Amino acid sequence: MLGREYGQICSLARTLEVLGERWTLLIIRDVFSRRRRFDQIQESLGIARNVLAARLAWLVEEGILEKRRYREHPPRYEYLLTEKGLELWPVMISMLHWGDRHLSDGAPPLLVRHKGCEGLVDDRGICERCGERLEARSAYTEAGPGAPAQLREADAA
Amino acid sequence: MLGREYGQICSLARTLEVLGERWTLLIIRDVFSRRRRFDQIQESLGIARNVLAARLAWLVEEGILEKRRYREHPPRYEYLLTEKGLELWPVMISMLHWGDRHLSDGAPPLLVRHKGCEGLVDDRGICERCGERLEARSAYTEAGPGAPAQLREADAA
Numbered sequence: 001m002l003g004r005e006y007g008q009i010c011s012l013a014r015t016l017e018v019l020g021e022r023w024t025l026l027i028i029r030d031v032f033s034r035r036r037r038f039d040q041i042q043e044s045l046g047i048a049r050n051v052l053a054a055r056l057a058w059l060v061e062e063g064i065l066e067k068r069r070y071r072e073h074p075p076r077y078e079y080l081l082t083e084k085g086l087e088l089w090p091v092m093i094s095m096l097h098w099g100d101r102h103l104s105d106g107a108p109p110l111l112v113r114h115k116g117c118e119g120l121v122d123d124r125g126i127c128e129r130c131g132e133r134l135e136a137r138s139a140y141t142e143a144g145p146g147a148p149a150q151l152r153e154a155d156a157a
Numbered sequence: 158m159l160g161r162e163y164g165q166i167c168s169l170a171r172t173l174e175v176l177g178e179r180w181t182l183l184i185i186r187d188v189f190s191r192r193r194r195f196d197q198i199q200e201s202l203g204i205a206r207n208v209l210a211a212r213l214a215w216l217v218e219e220g221i222l223e224k225r226r227y228r229e230h231p232p233r234y235e236y237l238l239t240e241k242g243l244e245l246w247p248v249m250i251s252m253l254h255w256g257d258r259h260l261s262d263g264a265p266p267l268l269v270r271h272k273g274c275e276g277l278v279d280d281r282g283i284c285e286r287c288g289e290r291l292e293a294r295s296a297y298t299e300a301g302p303g304a305p306a307q308l309r310e311a312d313a314a
Contacts (some may be wrong), residue, residue: 007203009266009305011256012249018260019252022177031168046164046176084259090280091255092169094247095176099168102241103175109166121246123247124281124290133281 018062019088023047025095028054028081028088031065032136064088081136085093089136097123107146112139131153172200175219176245177308180204182252184212185238185245188222190295222244238293246293247282264303269296 006013007091019025023045030041042052050095056079059065070078081088100108101123112121115138119129126133143151176182177264180202187198199209213236214302216222221242229236238245250269257265258280269278272295276286300308 006183009181009303010186011261011265011267011303012253013183014260015252015256016182020177020179020182025173026163026165026170026176027168040240041260087255087258090251091248094251095172096169099170099172101202101244103171104168108168110168124283126281146166146168 002015015091018064019091021055021058023051024055024059025092026114027052028064028085029092031079031081032083032089033141036080038077038079041079059085086136089139093121093125094123102147108144109146111142111144113142114138115140163239165224172248175221175303176248178212178215180208181212181216182249184209184216185221185242186249186257188236188238188242189246189249189296195234195236214296216242229294243293246296250282266303268299268301270299271295272297 006017008014014109019028024140026045027041030044035041035044038049038052038056041097042049043058045052054091056065056067060067062084063082066080066082067077068080070076084114096110113119113132114127114130114132116132117127117130119127121134121139122128125135125139133137147155163174165171171279175184179243184198192198192201195206195209195213198213198281199206202209213222213224217224217236219241222236223239224234224236227233253267253269270276271278271284271287271289271291273289274284274287276284278291279285282292284297289295290312300312304311304312
């Protein structure tokens with residue numbers, strides 16, 4: 001991965017050394033979206049299996065994902081976010097909102113809501129309705145107006 | 158650049174298509190830190206001049222930076238953040254804080270403060286002291302405990 005390539009005394013550069021490789025943040029997004037198994041993530045992203053395997057191993061090594069066996073015979077594994085990984089939620093949310101605002105023609109494909117009151121979550125991870133400062137575990141997502149029609153219908157069902 | 162490589166109906170993927178290329182977010186960080194001229198950014202990052210030129214042209218094309226002539230004879234240019242670029246501030250802040258927390262041994266190299274009350278800015282871009290929700294223009298930075306000694310001394314002077 002990028003390793004110490006940037007070589008800077010800067011926490012933003014250090015974050016990018018861990019997360020800045022192509023696909024890495026989308027893999028983390030997938031795990032946030034409950035795609036936890038290798039084949040689910042591979043299908044979602046359509047990337048080469050060896051690239052995905054390398055990225056997942058890196059994220060486990062960095063303590064962002066945890067690999068857990070969910071079946072014994074034959075052994076099968078899934079990936080879960082650690083606390084360190086869950087703390088990337090504000091990064092995800094701020095990038096998502098910037099894309100909504102500037103790259104999605106006013107039609108967000110995904111809406112993020114507060115589990116408590118169903119209010120929309122703003123770009124700071126704060127509930128627009130009740131003002132609560134949220135963490136990953138207190139939010140859920142649903143298809144937005146920019147989602148493909150079949151996803152919107154599935155959410156409405 | 159990444160172009161439509163990710164090919165996903167997702168605002169986070171779209172954001173990464175614009176910003177996910179290596180160095181791009183560090184170039185934006187530099188402009189946030191008032192390194193606005195080609196040579197300043199090149200010296201700060203130590204990247205190849207042709208790579209920097211390509212990234213800057215891309216960021217101008219995407220409407221994130223604006224190129225402005227600041228001297229006529231000979232012509233000299235600097236790069237400024239547009240409103241669209243300034244709205245990346247919450248992304249910068251959340252990545253910076255995650256790196257502070259997990260990758261900088263409890264000694265942040267950079268502190269971000271609210272211009273109004275000098276309170277520290279939290280990972281959501283909110284002032285820890287007065288609770289104001291801040292934007293890029295209402296914050297300033299100073300060397301933190303993890304900065305190289307010469308920077309800390311320069312800030313204290």
